[in-house]
Protein backbone atom coordinates (compact mmCIF):
# COMPACT_ATOMS: atom_id res chain seq x y z
CA UNK A 557 0.00 0.00 0.00
CA UNK A 558 1.08 3.58 -0.56
CA UNK A 559 2.04 5.89 2.27
CA UNK A 560 0.95 9.47 2.81
CA UNK A 561 3.44 11.91 1.26
CA UNK A 562 2.68 14.42 4.07
CA UNK A 563 3.09 12.30 7.22
CA UNK A 564 4.25 8.88 6.05
CA UNK A 565 1.30 6.96 7.52
CA UNK A 566 -0.32 4.18 5.50
CA UNK A 567 -2.95 5.33 3.04
CA UNK A 568 -6.21 3.42 3.22
CA UNK A 569 -8.07 3.12 -0.04
CA UNK A 570 -11.79 3.75 -0.27
CA UNK A 571 -13.91 3.87 -3.39
CA UNK A 572 -12.97 7.40 -4.39
CA UNK A 573 -9.95 8.34 -2.34
CA UNK A 574 -6.92 7.41 -0.29
CA UNK A 575 -6.75 8.69 3.28
CA UNK A 576 -4.25 8.35 6.14
CA UNK A 577 -5.06 8.27 9.85
CA UNK A 578 -4.11 11.95 10.10
CA UNK A 579 -6.88 12.62 7.58
CA UNK A 580 -4.70 13.70 4.71
CA UNK A 581 -6.93 12.91 1.77
CA UNK A 582 -6.01 12.22 -1.84
CA UNK A 583 -8.73 11.85 -4.43
CA UNK A 584 -8.62 9.03 -6.87
CA UNK A 585 -8.71 10.25 -10.47
CA UNK A 586 -11.36 8.96 -12.85
CA UNK A 587 -8.69 6.93 -14.59
CA UNK A 588 -7.96 5.07 -11.36
CA UNK A 589 -4.64 6.54 -10.20
CA UNK A 590 -3.89 8.82 -7.24
CA UNK A 591 -1.68 11.90 -7.38
CA UNK A 592 0.76 11.83 -4.45
CA UNK A 593 3.04 14.52 -5.83
CA UNK A 594 2.76 17.35 -3.32
CA UNK A 595 2.28 20.82 -4.71
CA UNK A 596 2.00 19.66 -8.31
CA UNK A 597 -0.83 18.38 -10.42
CA UNK A 598 1.65 16.15 -12.24
CA UNK A 599 0.59 17.37 -15.67
CA UNK A 600 3.88 19.10 -16.39
CA UNK A 601 6.18 16.16 -15.60
CA UNK A 602 7.51 13.35 -17.72
CA UNK A 603 5.76 11.98 -20.75
CA UNK A 604 2.96 14.03 -22.27
CA UNK A 605 -0.36 12.47 -23.29
CA UNK A 606 0.80 12.13 -26.92
CA UNK A 607 4.06 10.51 -25.85
CA UNK A 608 2.25 8.11 -23.51
CA UNK A 609 -0.24 7.12 -26.23
CA UNK A 610 2.54 6.64 -28.81
CA UNK A 611 4.40 4.44 -26.34
CA UNK A 612 1.22 2.44 -25.63
CA UNK A 613 0.78 1.77 -29.38
CA UNK A 614 4.41 0.68 -29.78
CA UNK A 615 4.16 -1.64 -26.79
CA UNK A 616 0.87 -3.13 -28.01
CA UNK A 617 2.57 -4.03 -31.30
CA UNK A 618 4.70 -6.52 -29.37
CA UNK A 619 8.11 -5.07 -30.22
CA UNK A 620 9.20 -5.40 -26.61
CA UNK A 621 7.40 -8.69 -25.88
CA UNK A 622 10.60 -10.81 -25.85
CA UNK A 623 12.06 -8.50 -23.20
CA UNK A 624 8.85 -8.59 -21.17
CA UNK A 625 8.85 -12.41 -21.29
CA UNK A 626 12.50 -12.57 -20.25
CA UNK A 627 11.89 -10.21 -17.31
CA UNK A 628 8.86 -12.18 -16.11
CA UNK A 629 10.66 -15.51 -16.52
CA UNK A 630 13.59 -14.23 -14.45
CA UNK A 631 11.30 -13.03 -11.66
CA UNK A 632 9.26 -16.26 -11.64
CA UNK A 633 12.40 -18.34 -11.20
CA UNK A 634 13.45 -16.58 -8.01
CA UNK A 635 10.43 -14.92 -6.50
CA UNK A 636 7.97 -17.18 -4.69
CA UNK A 637 4.71 -15.88 -3.21
CA UNK A 638 5.62 -12.17 -3.17
CA UNK A 639 3.18 -9.98 -1.25
CA UNK A 640 4.21 -6.62 -2.68
CA UNK A 641 5.97 -5.70 -5.92
CA UNK A 642 6.75 -2.10 -6.88
CA UNK A 643 7.37 -0.77 -10.37
CA UNK A 644 8.99 2.64 -10.04
CA UNK A 645 8.92 4.69 -13.23
CA UNK A 646 6.26 2.34 -14.60
CA UNK A 647 5.27 4.41 -17.65
CA UNK A 648 2.04 3.07 -19.12
CA UNK A 649 2.43 -0.17 -17.15
CA UNK A 650 3.35 -2.55 -19.97
CA UNK A 651 5.85 -4.55 -17.90
CA UNK A 652 3.88 -3.92 -14.70
CA UNK A 653 0.78 -5.59 -16.15
CA UNK A 654 2.80 -8.64 -17.19
CA UNK A 655 4.19 -8.91 -13.67
CA UNK A 656 0.71 -8.58 -12.14
CA UNK A 657 -0.53 -11.43 -14.38
CA UNK A 658 2.46 -13.57 -13.43
CA UNK A 659 1.87 -12.95 -9.72
CA UNK A 660 -1.93 -12.64 -9.37
CA UNK A 661 -1.80 -12.86 -5.55
CA UNK A 662 0.67 -9.99 -5.22
CA UNK A 663 -0.19 -6.36 -4.65
CA UNK A 664 1.52 -4.53 -7.50
CA UNK A 665 2.21 -0.84 -6.85
CA UNK A 666 3.24 1.39 -9.73
CA UNK A 667 4.58 4.93 -9.67
CA UNK A 668 5.51 7.39 -12.36
CA UNK A 669 6.15 11.12 -12.52
CA UNK A 670 3.90 11.36 -15.58
CA UNK A 671 0.19 11.68 -14.93
CA UNK A 672 -0.44 11.12 -18.65
CA UNK A 673 1.36 7.76 -18.55
CA UNK A 674 -0.74 6.62 -15.57
CA UNK A 675 -3.93 7.68 -17.34
CA UNK A 676 -3.03 5.57 -20.35
CA UNK A 677 -2.09 2.72 -17.98
CA UNK A 678 -5.76 2.51 -17.02
CA UNK A 679 -6.22 0.50 -20.23
CA UNK A 680 -4.12 -2.25 -18.71
CA UNK A 681 -4.62 -4.34 -15.57
CA UNK A 682 -6.89 -2.47 -13.15
CA UNK A 683 -5.61 -4.43 -10.14
CA UNK A 684 -2.38 -2.39 -10.28
CA UNK A 685 -2.41 0.50 -7.80
CA UNK A 686 -0.98 3.56 -9.53
CA UNK A 687 0.36 6.80 -8.04
CA UNK A 688 1.91 9.91 -9.53
CA UNK A 689 5.19 10.24 -7.63
CA UNK A 690 8.87 10.84 -8.09
CA UNK A 691 11.19 7.82 -8.11
CA UNK A 692 13.43 9.93 -5.87
CA UNK A 693 10.68 10.25 -3.26
CA UNK A 694 8.59 7.10 -3.38
CA UNK A 695 5.29 6.90 -1.46
CA UNK A 696 6.26 3.46 -0.17
CA UNK A 697 7.15 2.42 3.37
CA UNK A 698 10.63 1.29 4.43
CA UNK A 699 11.27 -2.42 3.83
CA UNK A 700 7.79 -2.96 2.40
CA UNK A 701 8.52 -4.57 -0.99
CA UNK A 702 9.48 -8.12 -1.89
CA UNK A 703 10.61 -6.97 -5.30
CA UNK A 704 11.08 -3.75 -7.23
CA UNK A 705 11.38 -3.17 -10.96
CA UNK A 706 13.72 -0.71 -12.62
CA UNK A 707 13.03 -0.94 -16.33
CA UNK A 708 14.33 2.05 -18.30
CA UNK A 709 13.63 4.44 -15.45
CA UNK A 710 15.95 6.50 -13.28
CA UNK A 711 17.68 4.31 -10.72
CA UNK A 712 17.30 6.08 -7.41
CA UNK A 713 19.61 3.75 -5.46
CA UNK A 714 18.81 5.07 -1.98
CA UNK A 715 15.03 4.82 -2.49
CA UNK A 716 15.19 1.27 -3.87
CA UNK A 717 17.37 0.22 -0.92
CA UNK A 718 14.90 1.84 1.48
CA UNK A 719 11.69 0.25 0.13
CA UNK A 720 13.03 -3.28 -0.40
CA UNK A 721 12.76 -5.84 2.37
CA UNK A 722 16.05 -7.47 3.43
CA UNK A 723 16.48 -10.26 0.88
CA UNK A 724 14.13 -8.47 -1.53
CA UNK A 725 14.74 -8.59 -5.27
CA UNK A 726 15.60 -5.83 -7.69
CA UNK A 727 15.02 -6.41 -11.39
CA UNK A 728 16.92 -4.10 -13.68
CA UNK A 729 17.10 -3.87 -17.46
CA UNK A 730 19.98 -2.18 -19.26
CA UNK A 731 20.55 -1.75 -23.01
CA UNK A 732 23.53 -3.59 -24.48
CA UNK A 733 26.14 -2.33 -26.94
CA UNK A 734 24.24 -3.01 -30.15
CA UNK A 735 20.77 -1.97 -29.01
CA UNK A 736 19.13 0.04 -31.82
CA UNK A 737 22.46 0.25 -33.63
CA UNK A 738 20.81 0.46 -37.08
CA UNK A 739 18.70 3.42 -35.94
CA UNK A 740 21.77 5.26 -34.73
CA UNK A 741 23.51 4.59 -38.06
CA UNK A 742 20.65 6.34 -39.86
CA UNK A 743 20.41 9.29 -37.49
CA UNK A 744 24.00 10.07 -36.55
CA UNK A 745 27.03 10.84 -38.69
CA UNK A 746 29.24 9.22 -36.07
CA UNK A 747 27.12 6.67 -34.20
CA UNK A 748 28.52 5.16 -31.04
CA UNK A 749 27.72 1.89 -29.32
CA UNK A 750 26.47 1.81 -25.75
CA UNK A 751 29.31 1.46 -23.29
CA UNK A 752 29.32 -1.84 -21.38
CA UNK A 753 28.21 -1.08 -17.83
CA UNK A 754 29.63 -2.38 -14.61
CA UNK A 755 26.87 -4.52 -13.16
CA UNK A 756 28.12 -4.60 -9.56
CA UNK A 757 25.68 -2.93 -7.19
CA UNK A 758 26.75 -2.17 -3.60
CA UNK A 759 24.45 -3.77 -1.05
CA UNK A 760 23.14 -6.39 -3.48
CA UNK A 761 24.14 -9.80 -4.73
CA UNK A 762 23.65 -10.48 -8.43
CA UNK A 763 21.48 -13.63 -8.67
CA UNK A 764 21.05 -13.85 -12.40
CA UNK A 765 21.88 -12.02 -15.58
CA UNK A 766 20.48 -12.97 -18.94
CA UNK A 767 20.98 -11.43 -22.31
CA UNK A 768 17.93 -10.77 -24.43
CA UNK A 769 18.77 -9.98 -28.07
CA UNK A 770 16.36 -10.16 -30.99
CA UNK A 771 15.63 -8.49 -34.32
CA UNK A 772 12.50 -6.83 -35.72
CA UNK A 773 11.86 -5.22 -39.09
CA UNK A 774 9.94 -1.99 -38.65
CA UNK A 775 8.47 0.71 -40.87
CA UNK A 776 9.96 4.21 -40.86
CA UNK A 777 7.09 5.56 -38.76
CA UNK A 778 7.52 2.79 -36.21
CA UNK A 779 11.29 3.34 -36.17
CA UNK A 780 10.63 6.96 -35.30
CA UNK A 781 8.19 5.97 -32.56
CA UNK A 782 10.81 3.63 -31.07
CA UNK A 783 13.45 6.35 -31.33
CA UNK A 784 11.16 8.81 -29.55
CA UNK A 785 10.85 6.42 -26.61
CA UNK A 786 14.59 6.52 -26.00
CA UNK A 787 16.64 9.21 -24.26
CA UNK A 788 18.08 10.00 -27.73
CA UNK A 789 14.95 11.98 -28.53
CA UNK A 790 15.98 14.94 -26.40
CA UNK A 791 19.66 14.72 -27.30
CA UNK A 792 19.15 14.70 -31.07
CA UNK A 793 18.81 17.62 -33.47
CA UNK A 794 15.41 17.69 -35.25
CA UNK A 795 17.10 17.48 -38.67
CA UNK A 796 18.90 14.29 -37.64
CA UNK A 797 15.73 12.74 -36.24
CA UNK A 798 13.91 13.52 -39.48
CA UNK A 799 16.27 11.23 -41.40
CA UNK A 800 14.08 8.42 -40.05
CA UNK A 801 11.15 9.69 -42.12
CA UNK A 802 12.83 8.45 -45.30
CA UNK A 803 13.13 4.86 -44.15
CA UNK A 804 10.87 2.34 -45.86
CA UNK A 805 11.70 -0.57 -43.59
CA UNK A 806 14.64 -1.35 -41.34
CA UNK A 807 15.70 -4.40 -39.39
CA UNK A 808 16.59 -3.29 -35.87
CA UNK A 809 18.62 -4.99 -33.19
CA UNK A 810 17.03 -5.01 -29.75
CA UNK A 811 19.56 -6.01 -27.14
CA UNK A 812 19.30 -5.93 -23.36
CA UNK A 813 20.63 -7.40 -20.23
CA UNK A 814 18.09 -8.44 -17.61
CA UNK A 815 19.68 -8.37 -14.17
CA UNK A 816 18.19 -9.74 -10.98
CA UNK A 817 19.75 -8.64 -7.71
CA UNK A 818 19.02 -9.64 -4.15
CA UNK A 819 19.30 -7.08 -1.41
CA UNK A 820 21.67 -8.25 1.30
CA UNK A 821 20.31 -8.91 4.78
Ligand SMILES: [Zn+2]
Pocket residue numbers: 560561562563564565576577578579580
Ligand atom coordinates in the same frame (compact mmCIF):
# COMPACT_ATOMS: atom_id res chain seq x y z
ZN1 LIG B 1 -0.90 11.80 6.26
